[in-house]
Amino acid sequence: MVTTDMTLSEGFGDAGDPAAAAPPVSVLGRAFALLGAFGPAAPRLTLTDLAARSGLALSTTHRLAGELVRLGALERSDGWYCPGMRLFELAQLSRPIAYLRQAALPFMEDLYEATHQIINLGVLDGGEVVYIERISGHQAADVPSRIGGRFPAYCTGLGKAQLAFLPRARCEELFAGPLAGRTPGSITDAGRLRRELDLVAERGVACDREETEPGIACVAAPVLDRRGQPVAALSVTGAVGRINQAALAPAVRTASLGVARVLRHSVP
Amino acid sequence: MVTTDMTLSEGFGDAGDPAAAAPPVSVLGRAFALLGAFGPAAPRLTLTDLAARSGLALSTTHRLAGELVRLGALERSDGWYCPGMRLFELAQLSRPIAYLRQAALPFMEDLYEATHQIINLGVLDGGEVVYIERISGHQAADVPSRIGGRFPAYCTGLGKAQLAFLPRARCEELFAGPLAGRTPGSITDAGRLRRELDLVAERGVACDREETEPGIACVAAPVLDRRGQPVAALSVTGAVGRINQAALAPAVRTASLGVARVLRHSVP
DNA sequence: GCCGCCGGTTCCACTCAGTGGAAACGAAAC
DNA sequence: GTTTCGTTTCCACTGAGTGGAACCGGCGGC
Numbered sequence: 001m002v003t004t005d006m007t008l009s010e011g012f013g014d015a016g017d018p019a020a021a022a023p024p025v026s027v028l029g030r031a032f033a034l035l036g037a038f039g040p041a042a043p044r045l046t047l048t049d050l051a052a053r054s055g056l057a058l059s060t061t062h063r064l065a066g067e068l069v070r071l072g073a074l075e076r077s078d079g080w081y082c083p084g085m086r087l088f089e090l091a092q093l094s095r096p097i098a099y100l101r102q103a104a105l106p107f108m109e110d111l112y113e114a115t116h117q118i119i120n121l122g123v124l125d126g127g128e129v130v131y132i133e134r135i136s137g138h139q140a141a142d143v144p145s146r147i148g149g150r151f152p153a154y155c156t157g158l159g160k161a162q163l164a165f166l167p168r169a170r171c172e173e174l175f176a177g178p179l180a181g182r183t184p185g186s187i188t189d190a191g192r193l194r195r196e197l198d199l200v201a202e203r204g205v206a207c208d209r210e211e212t213e214p215g216i217a218c219v220a221a222p223v224l225d226r227r228g229q230p231v232a233a234l235s236v237t238g239a240v241g242r243i244n245q246a247a248l249a250p251a252v253r254t255a256s257l258g259v260a261r262v263l264r265h266s267v268p
Numbered sequence: 269m270v271t272t273d274m275t276l277s278e279g280f281g282d283a284g285d286p287a288a289a290a291p292p293v294s295v296l297g298r299a300f301a302l303l304g305a306f307g308p309a310a311p312r313l314t315l316t317d318l319a320a321r322s323g324l325a326l327s328t329t330h331r332l333a334g335e336l337v338r339l340g341a342l343e344r345s346d347g348w349y350c351p352g353m354r355l356f357e358l359a360q361l362s363r364p365i366a367y368l369r370q371a372a373l374p375f376m377e378d379l380y381e382a383t384h385q386i387i388n389l390g391v392l393d394g395g396e397v398v399y400i401e402r403i404s405g406h407q408a409a410d411v412p413s414r415i416g417g418r419f420p421a422y423c424t425g426l427g428k429a430q431l432a433f434l435p436r437a438r439c440e441e442l443f444a445g446p447l448a449g450r451t452p453g454s455i456t457d458a459g460r461l462r463r464e465l466d467l468v469a470e471r472g473v474a475c476d477r478e479e480t481e482p483g484i485a486c487v488a489a490p491v492l493d494r495r496g497q498p499v500a501a502l503s504v505t506g507a508v509g510r511i512n513q514a515a516l517a518p519a520v521r522t523a524s525l526g527v528a529r530v531l532r533h534s535v536p
Numbered sequence: 537g538c539c540g541c542c543g544g545t546t547c548c549a550c551t552c553a554g555t556g557g558a559a560a561c562g563a564a565a566c
Numbered sequence: 567g568t569t570t571c572g573t574t575t576c577c578a579c580t581g582a583g584t585g586g587a588a589c590c591g592g593c594g595g596c
Contacts, residue, residue, distance in 0.1 A: 026582070027295040027554070028332070032339045035358050043363040048572060057556045062574070064296070064554095071300045075362075079572085083362040085393055088400075090303050091359040092416025094343075094351040095311040101415070106406040113381055125353055132356075135403065138374040147369070148360025294553070295583070316543060325585045330545070332583095347544085539596080546589070553583075561574070566567105 030056055031064055035073065035083065040146065044082040096123070100232050101133050103262040104223070107255040108135055108234065114251060117238035118143050120218075122158040124166075124230065125150075127174040129159040132232070143237055144213050154179060154193055155186040157208035157220030157237070162230035164200035165222050171197070185210040205249045206233075210240060217243040221256035226264060234259065298324055299332055303341065303351065308414065312350040364391070368500050369401050371530040372491070375523040376403055376502065382519060385506035386411050388486075390426040392434075392498065393418075395442040397427040400500070411505055412481050422447060422461055423454040425476035425488030425505070430498035432468035433490050439465070453478040473517045474501075478508060485511040489524035494532060502527065 024030050037045060037053035045053065051061035065081060068074040072086025092098060100121065108119045112135050121133040128150045136143075145151070153159025154175060163171050181188040187196060200206040208218045220235035234256045236248050292298050305313060305321035313321065319329035333349060336342040340354025360366060368389065376387045380403050389401040396418045404411075413419070421427025422443060431439050449456040455464060468474040476486045488503035502524045504516050 026335060028299055028335050028339060030554095031296055031299075032341070032354075038358070038361045040361070043361055043366065046572075047574095058573085059556055059558095059575085060554080067294060067296050071296060073300070075364075082364075083358055085362065085365070085391075085398060086300075087355060088359040088362055088365055089398065089416045089418075090306070090351055091356040092414070093306045093308070093311055094353065094356055096343075096350075097353070097356055098311065098414075105404060109380060109403060109405055112377060123353075130353060130357065135377060136373060137377055146360070146366075148357045150357075298583095314543075315545095326544085327546085327585055327587095328583080537596105539594105541592105541594085543592090544590085547587085548585105551582105551584085552580100555578105555580085555582100557577100559574105559576080562572090564569105564571085566569070 027064075030054070030060065031068060031073075034061065034064055034068065035087075038083055040149065044080040046079055047081070050081055096231075097132055099263065099266065100223075100259075103266060104133065104232070104234065104259045107258045108133065111234070111236055111251060111255050112137070115236050115238075115248065117236045117242065118145070120145055120158060120220075120235045120237055121232060122156075122235070123232045124153060124159065124162045127153050129153050129156050129162075129233075131158075142213075143216055145237065151212060152180070152182065155182050155208075155211045157206045157212075157218040157235045158233040160197060160200055160206035160208070161220040161222040161233040161235075164197040164206065165224060165228060165230045182212060183210055183214050185214070187211065203249075204253050207245045207249075209245075215240055217245065219243065219245050219248045219252050221249075221253045223256045223259045223263065225260070231263070232259070295332075298322070298328065299336060299341075302329065302332055302336065303355075306351055308417065312348040314347055315349065318349055364499075365400055367531065367534065368491075368527075371534065372401065372500070372502065372527045375526045376401065379502070379504055379519060379523050380405070383504050383506075383516065385504045385510065386413070388413055388426060388488075388503045388505055389500060390424075390503070391500045392421060392427065392430045395421050397421050397424050397430075397501075399426075410481075411484055413505065419480060420448070420450065423450045423476075423479045425474045425480075425486040425503045426501040428465060428468055428474035428476070429488040429490040429501040429503075432465040432474065433492060433496060433498045450480060451478055451482050453482070455479065471517075472521050475513045475517075477513075483508055485513065487511065487513050487516045487520050489517075489521045491524045491527045491531065493528070499531070500527070 024033050033054040033056065034050060037050055047062060047065060050065060051058045054061065065074060069076050072084045074081050075084040104121050108121060111119045116137055118134065118136040120131055122129040122131045131145050131147050131149050134145055134147050153163055175190060175193065179188040187193045204221060206220045210216060216237060217240045218235045218237035220233050222230040223232040225231050234252060236252055292301050301322040301324065302318060305318055315330060315333060318333060319326045322329065333342060337344050340352045342349050343352040372389050376389060379387045384405055386402065386404040388399055390397040390399045399413050399415050399417050402413055402415050421431055443458060443461065447456040455461045472489060474488045478484060484505060485508045486503045486505035488501050490498045491500040493499050502520060504520055
């Protein structure tokens with residue numbers, strides 16, 4: 001129910017600016033258009049880029065950016081703007097995120113020590129998964145997940161693990177449209193997705209073999225609240241050859257049950 | 269040089285609102301006053317609290333908060349507002365933070381596996397340390413650090429490790445005023461701080477025995493850039509009895525050198 | 537059951553913060 | 567030297583933003 005129209009404005013790395021459809025009317029809208037101009041592919045921008053990507057007039061951009069710098073939401077070093085530390089501080093106060101991370105990290109550490117693969121924690125937002133925390137070692141596997149990043153839920157382990165425990169109706173409405181898929185392995189057929197989710201619900205873990213990224217596999221398990229609703233999911237991710245899904249499943253499931261238990265006891 | 273006046277508005281948990289000194293003039297200022305109303309002690313607020321703590325008129329608060337919700341910067345569930353996920357997403361695009369975390373995490377994992385104590389990563393912002401990442405296990409030691417949290421630099425290991433490598437002049441100007449201290453063990457004498465920092469610069473590690481929090485000790489080492497300037501610091505933190513500073517120092521120092529090496533090779 | 541209180545929401549006339557075109561500036565490229 | 571490109575400053579216009587006031591609805595007390 002939240003940020004349904006927000007996904008549209010997600011700053012993807014398209015070079016040519018598509019003259020942002022509906023120029024925002026309110027100052028806040030404009031300010032967030034500025035912030036939204038940044039993205040994984042554009043972690044820092046000059047004033048002119050900022051104006052072009054946000055669709056705002058140059059002088060407006062200049063003034064707003066200046067103000068955002070004063071407020072700490074942007075930082076500027078030799079002509080480049082990038083998101084500032086104040087945003088980071090504020091973001092950490094997000095209640096759900098702070099609680100989740102605090103509860104989950106010890107279990108993520110356990111999983112890491114046991115597997116030495118990448119351990120991810122993500123939550124569902126609309127039909128997408130947002131990565132909240134990720135721990136990894138030195139082997140810089142080309143796993144595309146990134147804290148604060150988003151992926152379509154139906155083609156990631158983290159997403160499927162949570163979708164499977166959503167009320168059926170809610171899930172259906174999320175995937176009414178056609179499923180584009182990310183890789184040749186992604187599920188793009190609604191019927192097959194439904195059967196897959198039934199299987200996940202039955203087993204308590206979701207698997208992903210090259211559905212998110214070629215060569216990458218993962219095993220994920222949901223963290224459920226008292227009412228059985230998913231609040232997050234944990235996953236172990238790595239190169240296909242290094243992920244033995246059958247062997248990892250119990251560990252991931254145990255860890256996510258542990259997180260759920262801690263959350264039940266700490267959050268009222 | 270950044271956010272010098274920002275520290276004033278840090279939302280501490282004082283119950284009675286001190287009728288925020290200078291009401292912000294710009295819409296953005298007002299919006300950030302709203303966001304700044306949240307704090308560790310107030311992770312969620314009602315509309316009325318929000319208005320009181322930010323010093324804005326109720327109807328203004330209502331409208332702005334509504335807009336921030338639409339933008340994803342705030343979330344609302346049954347009457348409570350809290351910082352939203354969109355902020356979190358934007359914050360992760362902060363170039364310095366993302367690079368730092370990516371470079372540092374593997375080494376932090378190594379330190380964790382070796383010590384099973386709390387591992388912190390922090391950067392200097394003015395005279396304060398901001399915690400960027402923290403990993404910990406199940407023993408919920410009462411260590412006060414929190415991702416996104418701030419402490420005065422001169423009474424934390426992370427802070428001293430970085431201060432010691434700042435140009436002397438810069439350091440002096442940061443601590444021109446009197447040092448309040450956090451605990452009986454904190455350094456509050458400018459002369460003693462200077463000698464301590466000399467020692468840190470010589471050894472390459474900073475120690476903290478109950479200077480931040482009674483019963484807590486840590487060992488920290490700076491991550492220096494090409495020019496020898498500190499960009500961050502790593503620390504191992506835990507209960508005094510469990511931290512053998514002499515034994516940990518080489519490990520922490522090695523890890524921070526590792527991070528510096530990775531950063532040198534990845535960031536231009 | 538009725539009333540008063542207290543959060544939250546909506547309304548609306550006033551006005552000042554915000555806008556953006558244009559011009560000045562400065563440094564680097566030609 | 568001139569041109570070009572990114573940035574900064576200026577300023578007259580105006581509609582987005584403001585906040586007092588009225589309204590709504592649920593809860594607790596009388």
